[in-house]
Amino acid sequence: MVKPSEPRLLEELRQHLMRYRMQPRVQEQGRVLSVGDGIAWIEGLPSAAMDDLLDFEDGSTGVVFALGRRRLGAILLEETERLTAGTVVHRSGRLLSIPVGDALIGRVVDPLGNPLDGLEPPACTRRRSLDTPSPPIVERDFVRQPLYTGCKIVDTMIPIGRGQRQLIIGDEGTGRSSLAVDTVIHQKGQGVLCVYVLIGQKRSAVVSTIETLRRYGAMDYTTVVVGEAFALPGLKYLAPMAGCAIAEYWTRRGRDTLVVYDDLSTHAYTYRELSLLLRRPPGREAYPGDIFYLHSRLLERSTRLSADQGGGSMTALPIVETQQGEIAAYIPTNLISITDGQIYLDTHLFAAGFRPAIDIGRSVSRIGGKAQHPRIKEEAGRMKLDYLQFLELEVFTRFGAKLEETMAKKLRRGRVLREILKQERLHPLPIEFQLAWLIAFNEGWFDDLPPAEVPARLARLEAGVKASGLGLDDRRDVWLQHIKRWLT
Ligand SMILES: Nc1ncnc2c1ncn2[C@@H]1O[C@H](COP(=O)(O)OP(=O)(O)OP(=O)(O)O)[C@@H](O)[C@H]1O
Ligand SMILES: [Mg+2]
Numbered sequence: 001m002v003k004p005s006e007p008r009l010l011e012e013l014r015q016h017l018m019r020y021r022m023q024p025r026v027q028e029q030g031r032v033l034s035v036g037d038g039i040a041w042i043e044g045l046p047s048a049a050m051d052d053l054l055d056f057e058d059g060s061t062g063v064v065f066a067l068g069r070r071r072l073g074a075i076l077l078e079e080t081e082r083l084t085a086g087t088v089v090h091r092s093g094r095l096l097s098i099p100v101g102d103a104l105i106g107r108v109v110d111p112l113g114n115p116l117d118g119l120e121p122p123a124c125t126r127r128r129s130l131d132t133p134s135p136p137i138v139e140r141d142f143v144r145q146p147l148y149t150g151c152k153i154v155d156t157m158i159p160i161g162r163g164q165r166q167l168i169i170g171d172e173g174t175g176r177s178s179l180a181v182d183t184v185i186h187q188k189g190q191g192v193l194c195v196y197v198l199i200g201q202k203r204s205a206v207v208s209t210i211e212t213l214r215r216y217g218a219m220d221y222t223t224v225v226v227g228e229a230f231a232l233p234g235l236k237y238l239a240p241m242a243g244c245a246i247a248e249y250w251t252r253r254g255r256d257t258l259v260v261y262d263d264l265s266t267h268a269y270t271y272r273e274l275s276l277l278l279r280r281p282p283g284r285e286a287y288p289g290d291i292f293y294l295h296s297r298l299l300e301r302s303t304r305l306s307a308d309q310g311g312g313s314m315t316a317l318p319i320v321e322t323q324q325g326e327i328a329a330y331i332p333t334n335l336i337s338i339t340d341g342q343i344y345l346d347t348h349l350f351a352a353g354f355r356p357a358i359d360i361g362r363s364v365s366r367i368g369g370k371a372q373h374p375r376i377k378e379e380a381g382r383m384k385l386d387y388l389q390f391l392e393l394e395v396f397t398r399f400g401a402k403l404e405e406t407m408a409k410k411l412r413r414g415r416v417l418r419e420i421l422k423q424e425r426l427h428p429l430p431i432e433f434q435l436a437w438l439i440a441f442n443e444g445w446f447d448d449l450p451p452a453e454v455p456a457r458l459a460r461l462e463a464g465v466k467a468s469g470l471g472l473d474d475r476r477d478v479w480l481q482h483i484k485r486w487l488t
Contacts, residue, residue, distance in 0.1 A: 030089040032056070033071060038079075038233040039277050042089050043071045051131070053092040058082040062089075063096055063234065066278040073278035075234035077112060096131065098242045099124035100249035105193065108210060108224045111235050111242035116226055128249050130241040134300035141306040143340075146371045147258065147315050150186030150428020151179060153358045153421055156380040156438060157387075158343055161371030162192075162256050163304030163313035167335050169320050169327060170345030174357050176319045178425040179343065180260040181209060183317065185216045186428035187258060192315075193250050194222040195259045197243035200229050200236045200266035209262075216426065236270040244301050247314050254310035259302065263319035264295060268331045285330045295331075296338045327362075341365035356423060360387065373472050376431065379438035383417070390414025409447075416446045419454035433465045435472055440483050460486055 030045035040062060042054070052064045054074055060083045066073035076083075099113040103122040107115060111130075115121050143161035160166050168176045184194045196213065198206050206226055213219050223246055227239035240261045247257040261267070268291055275288035283289040295318075302316035320335050325347065327336065336342055341364045350357035369377065393411060397403060403411070420437060423429070437458065440446060449457060464486030470479060 027090060030054075030072075032083070032085055032087040032089060034085055035076075035083055035087075037277055038076050039065075039274065040074050040076060040083070041071050042074055045072060045089065045091060048072055048091055051096065053094050053096055055090050055092045056083055057088040060087075061092070065274065066280060075237065075274055075278075076232050077234045077238070079232060095129050096238070097127040097129045098245050099126070100128045100246050101126055104223045104246055105221060106219045106223070108226060109242075110231070111225060111227055111238040113242070126249070128245045130238060130245050131297075132245065132248065132301070134297065135303055135305060135309070139306055139309045141304045141311070142370065143304050143313075143367050144371050145256075145304075145313070146368070146373065146431075147192065147256075148186060148190065148431050149179070149183040150430070151182060151356060151358075152423050152429060152434060152437070153356060153360065154179075154343060155431060155434050156376060157360055157384050158341065158358070158363045158365045159368035159372040159376075160315065160341075160365060161304075161368045162315050163302065164341070164365070164367055164371075165299050165302050165316040165318065165339040166365060166368070167318050167320060167339040167342040168345070169322060169332055169336070169342050170357070171322050171325060171347045174345035174347055174350045175355060175425070176321075176345055177209065177262055179345070179356055180262060180317050180319060181212055182425060182428045184213065184222060184258065184260065185218045185426065187221065188217060192221070192256045192258050193247070194218070195225060195243045195247045195257065196222060197225045197227075197239050197259065197261050199227050199239045199261065199263060200270060201226075201262070202229050212426070233270050233274050236267065237274060240264070240267055240298055244298060244314075248301060251305065251312035251314045252310060254305075254312045256313045256315075258315045258317065261298075261316065261318040263321055264335060265319075265321040265331055268295075287330060291331070292334045292338075295334060299335075299338050340367045354418065354422060355425075360384070361391065373431070375472050375476075376435055376438070379435065379442055382442050383438055386410075387414065387417055387421075390417065413444075413447050415451055416449055416454060417441060419451040420446065420458065429462065430465070432470060432472060433462050436461050436465045436470075436479065436483055439476065439479055440487060443480070443483075445483070445487055457487065 028045050030042045033041040033043055048064050050064055054062045058080045060076060060080050061078045062074035062076045064072055065075045099122060101124040103124045107122050108117040110116055143163045145162045147160045147162045148155055168179055170176050184196060187194055206228060210224055213222055225239055225243040227236035243259050247259045250257050271291060272287050280288045299316055302314040304313040305311055318335060320332050322332055344359045344362040345357045346359040468482055
């Protein structure tokens with residue numbers, strides 16, 4: 001079968017060959033001085049520039065990362081066993097790029113686009129540079145459409161809009177990845193293409209994430225980019241840029257995309273490791289001075305494009321790890337200042353069984369509120385106020401203060417709300433359900449429920465919403481009638 005583009009391709013090839021002239025070509029030839037730890041020192045390439053792609057004679061590749069007077073440092077992207085001191089190196093003249101296109105949907109690839117799922121290389125016809133400049137202001141639009149995560153706390157109190165960058169921050173093992181995976185799973189049928197970037201994780205964790213995505217049908221619209229723990233540091237360093245480029249291709253074609261960077265702490269460690277090995281001057285916490293620039297350049301590429309640019313969007317969920325809740329450390333503060341808000345996961349809440357362990361007081365979404373449906377916004381505003389008051393009151397009563405009846409009632413109501421907000425992982429919920437429980441709670445219909453009975457009551461509500469087909473735009477009294485029936 002001849003594809004329509006093939007004759008054109010043949011014609012272009014013919015033209016190219018007609019124009020081709022045989023002539024001697026001068027090319028610099030470099031030599032490897034030393035190699036190890038994922039980097040190589042090279043001499044003899046005087047016109048090499050930063051970010052030039054290098055071809056080694058043995059088949060390895062690398063990219064220029066440090067320029068010295070006599071020698072240059074390169075980070076290796078592919079390394080064969082034959083790479084040693086003395087190996088000949090050339091500048092390739094190619095740019096660092098990755099294959100992009102719909103053939104990547106459902107695939108697992110490394111940051112150079114090589115398949116890691118044991119299948120054929122993805123049949124992509126286009127490539128995209130890993131480091132494209134972010135769209136200028138005139139090409140951008142406001143964030144006005146919501147991106148639902150399926151998480152009760154996030155969708156009601158810390159809403160995310162399409163094109164927003166929302167940081168997921170917390171200590172090790174507080175459920176950061178789970179929240180991101182649930183969000184990806186919840187994009188089924190929402191018209192959002194997802195890219196999940198795994199940076200420096202153990203193979204077991206990588207496999208389990210991919211298996212989870214597959215089991216819940218999320219691989220139908222998701223690409224996974226992996227720079228594993230024991231991969232070359234160069235690959236771990238490039239992974240977020242690769243994931244971003246893959247999503248950017250779709251965004252530029254008017255699609256909505258979601259990219260998860262899991263996680264940027266590991267990315268920063270890798271960048272620090274490479275920079276120290278290549279003798280770049282260290283700055284705060286021994287990170288190189290341009291780590292802020294690296295992360296901001298990456299996250300600035302997420303945006304909502306204006307209508308004349310196709311109206312696509314790229315939402316980013318970068319994940320960062322804190323040590324013992326210290327959000328003022330260098331990398332976390334950098335990322336907090338770059339992103340449009342953060343979801344803070346707390347170890348103590350996690351240990352106390354409040355999961356997802358989101359600390360509502362310390363989490364914000366600076367622009368997502370503009371994209372929130374007015375009905376949800378109105379109901380959630382009342383609920384959030386109640387909850388924050390309750391948290392304060394609870395601290396106060398720990399000292400054994402005697403309470404008036406109204407206060408005791410507020411406490412009871414808050415405790416029930418806390419039960420409502422708990423959510424199992426892998427169970428994202430539709431936005432209509434969020435509206436239903438918000439209304440029921442605001443009407444006080446959960447108030448006298450023993451906390452243990454909350455899950456069963458919510459399950460009934462969920463089944464009711466599902467069967468009813470009611471939408472966010474239906475009138476409140478219609479919702480009230482239905483909810484009353486489901487709950488009694
Ligand atoms: N909503 C939840 N309900 C119950 N358990 C949860 C929930 N979210 C996460 N967990 C559990 O908490 C553990 C840690 O979750 P997860 O791996 O997502 O955290 P993380 O912050 O990404 O950890 P890591 O530091 O290993 O990357 C997992 O065993 C997971 O099953
Ligand atoms: Mg994780």
